[in-house]
Amino acid sequence: MDWLFNFPDIFDLDTSAIDNAVRSFAVSAEGMLDVIKGGLNGLVNFIGMILMYIPWPVFLLLIFWAGWRIRKSLKSGILYAVLIFLIGAVGLWNLMRTTLSVVLASVAIALVIGIPIGILISNSEKANKIVRPILDTMQTMPVFVYLIPALLLFGTGNASGVIATVIYAVVPVIRLTSLGIRQVDKEVVEAAKSFGSTKGQLLRKVQIPQAMPTIMTGVNQTLMMAMAMVVTTSMIGVRGLGMEVLNAVNRIEIGRGLVAGSSVVILAIVLDRLTQGVVPNKRKSTEKPIDSTKNKKDGGPENGAK
Amino acid sequence: MEQNESILRMEHVTKLYGPNRSEAIKMMKNGSEKEAVYKKTGCTVALWDVNLEIPKGQIFVIIGLSGSGKSTAVRCFNRLTTPTSGKVIFEGRNVHEMDKKELLEYRRNKISMVFQSFGLMSHRDVLGNVSYGLEVKGVAQSKREKIAEEFISMVGLNGWEHQSCEQLSGGMRQRVGIARALVNNPEVLLMDEPFSALDPLVRRDMQFELLQIQRKLKKTVVFITHDIDEAFKMGDVVCIMRDGKVVQIGTPEELSMNPADDYVRDFIESADKTKVLTVRNIMITPSCVVRLGDSMDRAILEMRRNNLSSVIVMDNELHPKGMLFIGEAIQARKDGKTIPQVLQTGINAVAEDTLISDAISIVTESSYPIAVTDESGTMLGIVTKASILSSLN
Numbered sequence: 027m028d029w030l031f032n033f034p035d036i037f038d039l040d041t042s043a044i045d046n047a048v049r050s051f052a053v054s055a056e057g058m059l060d061v062i063k064g065g066l067n068g069l070v071n072f073i074g075m076i077l078m079y080i081p082w083p084v085f086l087l088l089i090f091w092a093g094w095r096i097r098k099s100l101k102s103g104i105l106y107a108v109l110i111f112l113i114g115a116v117g118l119w120n121l122m123r124t125t126l127s128v129v130l131a132s133v134a135i136a137l138v139i140g141i142p143i144g145i146l147i148s149n150s151e152k153a154n155k156i157v158r159p160i161l162d163t164m165q166t167m168p169v170f171v172y173l174i175p176a177l178l179l180f181g182t183g184n185a186s187g188v189i190a191t192v193i194y195a196v197v198p199v200i201r202l203t204s205l206g207i208r209q210v211d212k213e214v215v216e217a218a219k220s221f222g223s224t225k226g227q228l229l230r231k232v233q234i235p236q237a238m239p240t241i242m243t244g245v246n247q248t249l250m251m252a253m254a255m256v257v258t259t260s261m262i263g264v265r266g267l268g269m270e271v272l273n274a275v276n277r278i279e280i281g282r283g284l285v286a287g288s289s290v291v292i293l294a295i296v297l298d299r300l301t302q303g304v305v306p307n308k309r310k311s312t313e314k315p316i317d318s319t320k321n322k323k324d325g326g327p328e329n330g331a332k
Numbered sequence: 333m334e335q336n337e338s339i340l341r342m343e344h345v346t347k348l349y350g351p352n353r354s355e356a357i358k359m360m361k362n363g364s365e366k367e368a369v370y371k372k373t374g375c376t377v378a379l380w381d382v383n384l385e386i387p388k389g390q391i392f393v394i395i396g397l398s399g400s401g402k403s404t405a406v407r408c409f410n411r412l413t414t415p416t417s418g419k420v421i422f423e424g425r426n427v428h429e430m431d432k433k434e435l436l437e438y439r440r441n442k443i444s445m446v447f448q449s450f451g452l453m454s455h456r457d458v459l460g461n462v463s464y465g466l467e468v469k470g471v472a473q474s475k476r477e478k479i480a481e482e483f484i485s486m487v488g489l490n491g492w493e494h495q496s497c498e499q500l501s502g503g504m505r506q507r508v509g510i511a512r513a514l515v516n517n518p519e520v521l522l523m524d525e526p527f528s529a530l531d532p533l534v535r536r537d538m539q540f541e542l543l544q545i546q547r548k549l550k551k552t553v554v555f556i557t558h559d560i561d562e563a564f565k566m567g568d569v570v571c572i573m574r575d576g577k578v579v580q581i582g583t584p585e586e587l588s589m590n591p592a593d594d595y596v597r598d599f600i601e602s603a604d605k606t607k608v609l610t611v612r613n614i615m616i617t618p619s620c621v622v623r624l625g626d627s628m629d630r631a632i633l634e635m636r637r638n639n640l641s642s643v644i645v646m647d648n649e650l651h652p653k654g655m656l657f658i659g660e661a662i663q664a665r666k667d668g669k670t671i672p673q674v675l676q677t678g679i680n681a682v683a684e685d686t687l688i689s690d691a692i693s694i695v696t697e698s699s700y701p702i703a704v705t706d707e708s709g710t711m712l713g714i715v716t717k718a719s720i721l722s723s724l725n
């Protein structure tokens with residue numbers, strides 16, 4: 027009866043063979059991997075350098091200005107600037123800048139990859155059928171599983187971090203770009219076609235602008251997911267606020283962990299609010315239908331309302 | 333303009349949606365109904381063997397209940413929908429055999445479309461929407477805006493160029509839709525229920541304005557509607573569709589007078605016939621004829637014989653000249669007067685193409701029959717209260 031309770035070993039899988047395969051790939055593709063690694067590091071360093079050349083008061087002013095313009099409220103601008111100021115005030119300014127450069131580089135790459143894929147699968151049922159399950163896998167796969175190959179292929183450091191972050195964060199922008207384009211009013215698309223738009227014109231002049239609010243929601247979610255990877259990627263050697271949290275955890279320094287952790291949260295909240303505000307909200311609330319028959323006779327809007 | 337010259341033609345166009353198409357075709361050929369085919373095969377017959385000729389420079393209305401295939405048909409004309417089989421011919425070319433470039437040219441220059449829920453691009457203002465068709469053609473900005481302005485003012489929207497479309501009322505949005513469709517100076521204008529989303533008052537204005545624009549620009553219009561009153565009001569030719577098939581094509585008058593079957597009859601019953609039929613359709617031939625030069629004796633005899641108390645008197649060209657009443661005629665005979673001396677002139681006459689709805693008040697307010705005349709003023713017949721009333725039901 028024993029055999030009923032002990033599951034028989036049917037396949038004697040040699041997982042070390044997979045390890046070896048990845049390793050030997052890493053060796054044989056070393057040249058290409060080095061190029062990618064160099065490119066990724068270059069991008070992170072480039073963004074980091076730009077951030078470095080912005081004096082902190084100017085940086086705070088920019089945050090204030092963006093908050094004010096984007097959220098259309100002076101209070102928000104001040105609040106965001108103060109929050110970011112607090113991160114600097116507890117001595118984490120430089121770490122924040124490092125984190126920000128990795129996150130921004132990852133998001134930039136995620137968008138460059140994600141938006142075109144989103145567009146592609148919105149227009150082709152075939153591509154959609156292939157890409158969907160991949161996206162589902164990427165979203166459900168535990169992050170650590172692809173930290174390891176990233177580590178094997180690119181070693182510790184920013185390049186691995188960026189790759190892991192991109193894989194994790196690219197999904198929402200793909201999904202929402204595709205969704206946004208599919209949701210564009212059917213008649214609007216028909217209208218654009220009926221006037222003789224080429225596929226490119228349809229995409230550039232109608233579908234993407236119409237889908238913009240949804241695409242921006244995707245961008246926002248991608249950014250948030252990239253922020254969520256900050257602590258995780260510190261385990262493969264990405265410096266910044268995440269590393270600070272990790273070190274604090276390792277040494278059981280609760281206070282230090284709390285401060286660094288709060289900084290990550292603050293940064294995430296501010297970035298979230300700023301990118302949410304960019305989403306062009308539909309002007310439905312201001313909609314007040316005007317009676318056509320009255321106005322058209324006297325040839326224009328009252329009091330030159332334009 | 334040749335009256336019957338056609339610009340667009342459909343030949344045996346069939347459109348099926350869904351699975352099991354060959355089986356569906358077999359069933360249809362054996363005379364099954366669309367409904368039965370769908371139940372059995374799951375295949376929707378949107379169009380079945382449709383043959384149409386769209387006459388140049390006229391308004392061709394397609395009418396039918398919802399789901400009868402009107403939208404599918406109109407979309408075959410500009411290839412937004414591709415038929416399962418059959419041909420769509422524009423000026424001798426099969427629209428569905430055009431290559432990419434030809435299709436773009438065709439859509440950019442020859443044919444354009446107005447949509448039921450307007451199909452406006454909410455991220456563009458009125459000007460941006462109207463000039464879209466020129467923009468994709470590559471017309472320079474200043475030039476396309478100038479042309480767009482022209483059409484914006486044609487539809488009465490000057491001053492609104494930079495408004496967002498979402499701030500406009502339904503009627504104004506559809507004006508934008510119409511201006512946008514006209515801006516490329518197309519030969520054919522497809523309109524898929526353009527006024528169905530509008531409330532009745534605005535709708536009436538729009539119908540009237542479209543008619544004016546069409547008469548002015550002489551565009552060929554394919555106009556879809558499910559409202560028979562609208563169909564008869566707008567249509568030079570009306571095509572009635574049912575379950576993807578064409579049931580009857582004809583002028584509003586022809587359809588009213590000779591409906592092909594009960595479906596058409598039911599449709600037309602629901603219409604206000606007085607807006608379609610003219611007095612010519614209901615006039616009767618006068619039973620007695622009296623001319624200015626006749627003797628009083630003859631006039632009285634004619635009236636007595638036909639049991640009439642009054643008669644319309646005509647001159648030799650058969651132009652009605654006035655009413656002669658029996659009492660006055662008898663008196664006049666005693667006094668030795670002639671007909672012209674006792675004639676009551678200034679009588680009412682209506683032109684033969686007057687709609688019954690317009691003639692109602694004239695006829696019912698008069699106690700006598702009204703003369704019906706042609707363009708030259710020649711009398712063709714008379715309409716009476718009784719004939720009007722019987723046309724109403």
Ligand SMILES: Nc1ncnc2c1ncn2[C@@H]1O[C@H](COP(=O)(O)OP(=O)(O)O)[C@@H](O)[C@H]1O
Pocket residue numbers: 349350376377378396397398399400401402403404405
């Ligand atoms: N894309 C489609 N897929 C499946 N069936 C469709 C599609 N478009 C139209 N149909 C079907 O074709 C028939 C005709 O539709 P349509 O042309 O829209 O009718 P109408 O405009 O007269 O209301 C309907 O039965 C409809 O359900």
Ligand SMILES: [Mg+2]
Pocket residue numbers: 402403404525
């Ligand atoms: Mg329809």
